[in-house]
Amino acid sequence: MNGIWQKLRTMAHFHPVAWGVIIGTFLSRTGFFMTIPFLGIYLGKGKGIDPATVGAILAASFLVGTLCSFVGGALSDRLGRYPVMIASMAAWSLTLLGFAYANETWQFFLMSSLNGLCRSIFEPTARALLADVTPPERRTDAFQARYFAINIGGAIGPLLGLKLGAGSTSSLVPFYISAAIFAFYAIALVVLMLLFRQGLQEKSKATPMQEMVRVVFSDKVFLYFLLGNVFLAGAYSHLDTTLSQYIGHDRIEAYSFLFIINTLSVVILQYPLAKLMKRYSSLTSLKAGCLLFGLGLFGFGVFENLVLLAFSMVVFTAGEILSFVIGDVLIGEIAPSHLRGTYYGASGFAFIGQSASAWFGGILLHSLGFGQGPLIFAILMLLTFIAYPFFHRGQQLWELRLGQSRTNQASCSIELTKS
Structure with a gap:
């Protein structure tokens, strides 16, 4: 309880804009999770689309996100965080309305692509803004x-x-409510911009786009982190895609229950895990997250008992906490302040793992069948473990960079003392 109280006292001193991002994140993710996790079930059961095509539709979101996230982050460095966030959130609201009115397969591909576009532009900009004011x-x-x-x-x-009937064709209310929540958040961002724009680092027009690309992709520590994150992002994508089809096709209540376990696990595990991993480097935390992610995925395919599935979700969530919270902090450590949005945007290239994994998971379900859960999720586990050597190499380079930095600082101190 002492630790939790200290956390609450620390949070009380956050910048008002940081609170705006955090509360807005809660609202927007509530709206997002009202609809998108059920989209695979909605398309399969409600619209009669086969699993491989459903996987491709869901993969389109991640693919477009991969292609556009760098642009979104870079634009936020050049144009300012608020304009990019407001425009993407407003467009996201309209996209959710589009899902409600879509009927043809190509329309779902279009809406899924727009969903990925809006998310990939908004998310890195919001994370950069949070880092800016903290x-x-x-x-x-x-x-x-x-x-x-x-x-x-x-x-x-x-x-x-x-x-509200998500996952069926009988109710479109979840899409309407989600769209309204996103529209409300866009308006709230306009208010935050008017109240707190002064004093924040909003633009970095001096750095050309080509130079941004060169700086980011010549950073070897960041590149190894990004390559490893491709496989972790792919592992996480199965929660909304492969798992939703595998369990949700005949046990939709169990699928919803696992989401609740996911949240409870975050509440219970987040603080002790964060305290534990402060003893280790960020990349050590990512390596541990990689192993837990894979083991949790394997459990989803092996177990049918709800208690054991819940245990698998706890393991999966522990990996999720270590991978994504620490990953965001690591980018803040690596990135120069004037290119922070660009770095967070470039981290969105990990969406290529989500895109490929969502599609690949659908193909496995379609070709092997829903009765081959252990084999399907064993394959997905092994793909997750590929992240480990990338993080290990990145850790070696990061420790070398820190050592050189300390040596240079010591040399400068000696020179100043002599002078």
Whole structure:
């Protein structure tokens, strides 16, 4: 309880804009999880689309996100965080309305692509803004609070969606409500912009786009982190795609229950895991997250008992906490302040793992069948483990860079003393 109280006291000193991002994250993720996690079920059961095509539709979101996330982050460095966030959130609201009125397969491909576009532009910009207004010593707490908000929304959203008929063709209310929530958040961002724009680092027009690309993709530590994150992002994508089809096709209540377990696990595990991993480097945390992610995925395919599935979700969620909270903090450590949005945007290239994994998971279900859960999820586990050597190499380079930095600082101190 002492630790939790200290966390609450720390959070009380967040910048008002940081609170706006955190509370807005809760609202938007509640709306997001009311509809998108059920989209695979909606398309399969409600619209009669086969699993491979459903996987491709869901993959389109991740693919477009991969192609556009760097542009969104870079634009936020050049044009300012608020204009990019407001425009993408307003467009996201209209996209959710589009899902409600779509009937043809190509229309779902279009809406899924727009969903990925809006998400990939908004998310890195919001994370960059949160890092902008938060001192380095409090960033871990701020990103933990944001991640907590994501998961509370991830618990409430599916329950509301289920009550409102998400996953069937009988009710379009979840899409309407989600669109309204996103529109409200866009308006709230306009208010925040008017109240708190002064004093924030909003633009970095001096750095050409080509130079941004060169700086980011010549950073070897970041590149190894990004390559490893491709496989972790792919592992996480199965929660909304492969798992939703595998369990949701005949046990939709069990699928919703697992989302609740996911949120409870975040509430219970986030603080002790964060405290534990402060003893280790960020990339060590990512390596541990990689192993837990894979083991949790394997459990989803092996177990049918609800208790054991819940245990698998706890393991999966532990990997999720270590991978994504620490990953956001690591980018803040690596990135120069004037290119922070660009780095967060470039991290969106990990969506290529989500795109490929969502499609690949659908193909496995279609070709091997729903009765081959252990084999399907064993394959997915092994793909997740590929992230480990990339993080290990990145850790070696990061420690070398830190060592060189300390040596240079010591040399400068000696020179100053002599002078």
